[in-house]
Amino acid sequence: MIQQDVIKVGMADLKWATGGANLRTTGLGSCVGLTLYDPVARIAGMAHVMLPSSEIARESTMNIAKYADTAIPELIGQMKASGAAVGRLVAKMAGGAQMFAFSGQSDSMRIGPRNVESCMEILVNYSIPVLGQDTGGNYGRTIEIDSSSGVLTIRSVQFGIKEI
Amino acid sequence: MSSFSRFKAFELDVLKEVGNIGAGNAATALSRLLDKPVDMAVPKVSLLPFEEVADRVGGSEQVVIAVYLRVEGDAPGNMFFIIQEEAAKRLLGQLISLASEDPDSYSEMEMSALCEIGNILAGSYLSSLADLTQLLMAPSVPSVARDMAGPILTYGLMQYGEMGDSALLIETTFLEDKEELEGHFFLIPDPDSFSKIFKALGVETE
Numbered sequence: 001m002i003q004q005d006v007i008k009v010g011m012a013d014l015k016w017a018t019g020g021a022n023l024r025t026t027g028l029g030s031c032v033g034l035t036l037y038d039p040v041a042r043i044a045g046m047a048h049v050m051l052p053s054s055e056i057a058r059e060s061t062m063n064i065a066k067y068a069d070t071a072i073p074e075l076i077g078q079m080k081a082s083g084a085a086v087g088r089l090v091a092k093m094a095g096g097a098q099m100f101a102f103s104g105q106s107d108s109m110r111i112g113p114r115n116v117e118s119c120m121e122i123l124v125n126y127s128i129p130v131l132g133q134d135t136g137g138n139y140g141r142t143i144e145i146d147s148s149s150g151v152l153t154i155r156s157v158q159f160g161i162k163e164i
Numbered sequence: 165m166s167s168f169s170r171f172k173a174f175e176l177d178v179l180k181e182v183g184n185i186g187a188g189n190a191a192t193a194l195s196r197l198l199d200k201p202v203d204m205a206v207p208k209v210s211l212l213p214f215e216e217v218a219d220r221v222g223g224s225e226q227v228v229i230a231v232y233l234r235v236e237g238d239a240p241g242n243m244f245f246i247i248q249e250e251a252a253k254r255l256l257g258q259l260i261s262l263a264s265e266d267p268d269s270y271s272e273m274e275m276s277a278l279c280e281i282g283n284i285l286a287g288s289y290l291s292s293l294a295d296l297t298q299l300l301m302a303p304s305v306p307s308v309a310r311d312m313a314g315p316i317l318t319y320g321l322m323q324y325g326e327m328g329d330s331a332l333l334i335e336t337t338f339l340e341d342k343e344e345l346e347g348h349f350f351l352i353p354d355p356d357s358f359s360k361i362f363k364a365l366g367v368e369t370e
Contacts, residue, residue, distance in 0.1 A: 010215050011214045011215050012214065012325075012329060026224040026314055027218060027224035027225060027312050027313070027314020027315050027318065028314075028315060029314070029316065029318045030315070030318065030319060030322070031315075031318065050214075050318075050322075050325050051322075051325050058326050058327040059327050059328050059329075063329055066325065066329075097315065099232075099309060099316055099319040100307040100309065100319060101307070138309070139309075140311045140314060140315030140316065141315070142224075142225055142312070156312075157310065157312060158311075
């Protein structure tokens with residue numbers, strides 16, 4: 001059997017892969033794992049987005065992979081530079097859960113759903129269709145995308161393995 | 165409060181003491197519940213990159229039982245009591261003879277009992293801290309989850325997300341008869357709470 005390369009995407013990180021390699025990110029809670037795929041060039045990209053908007057950034061050197069509104073354009077740019085066509089890109093995403101729920105919650109604790117909404121909005125702006133998503137709920141997920149097929153595998157403790 | 169990397173060794177020692185007193189009281193509470201001695205390791209105070217936080221309890225994908233409480237009041241923050249599944253089952257068995265045969269599943273009753281244990285321990289941690297600092301620190305209603313450690317702990321780091329890629333946390337580990345119970349306490353004060361904690365304890369900060 002051929003060993004498949006698995007490239008790890010960290011938290012607030014983004015990467016792309018081609019040539020049959022897989023991209024994987026672990027422990028998505030309220031974070032969103034957003035993947036883009038060009039089925040013709042067979043290039044896959046993944047961003048582990050932590051927060052919805054860079055407007056709230058207070059850091060001195062901003063990590064653009066952390067915010068939905070900066071990570072997605074950057075990922076598209078990198079994939080384009082490596083041979084993907086923006087017009088062919090399709091998106092899938094997972095995550096955006098709310099790990100713990102309380103009544104009367106402040107907005108900052110609703111970060112999961114807001115991450116998903118923000119990613120959606122940006123994808124609409126780029127006219128990138130969302131082929132599938134597994135978002136929300138109150139559980140963690142680990143995801144892996146295959147750059148040869150664009151299949152996104154989602155694993156969680158409660159629901160096992162799921163493919164979209 | 166732009167960066168925590170500039171915390172002085174002395175200030176980190178103060179936070180360690182905070183963890184020591186809080187977790188010390190929690191250990192006493194646990195020891196009374198179990199009716200046997202419970203020890204604890206020296207607290208660790210560390211500024212950890214988000215990626216590495218979950219490594220402290222076995223890695224991002226390690227399935228753990230976590231009780232989470234939001235700390236409200238003068239010095240808000242997040243608090244987690246995290247135990248490994250094995251230890252959780254043992255705890256349930258010792259405490260309320262509730263442990264079921266199946267090591268992989270938890271009844272509603274078991275989860276509820278674990279939540280209450282976490283609640284009692286976190287409550288004693290926080291009340292001792294509140295006594296020490298004279299700050300109001302009120303825990304929210306606890307919430308319990310059995311899931312991957314990564315997503316659980318990340319939930320408590322969100323306030324740090326907008327200002328950097330690492331978080332400052334106060335960690336204590338419980339030991340039972342020198343054998344690690346694998347009970348971890350994480351107190352993650354909100355970034356703005358540190359100056360209040362320092363001030364309340366009479367530590368001069370610039």
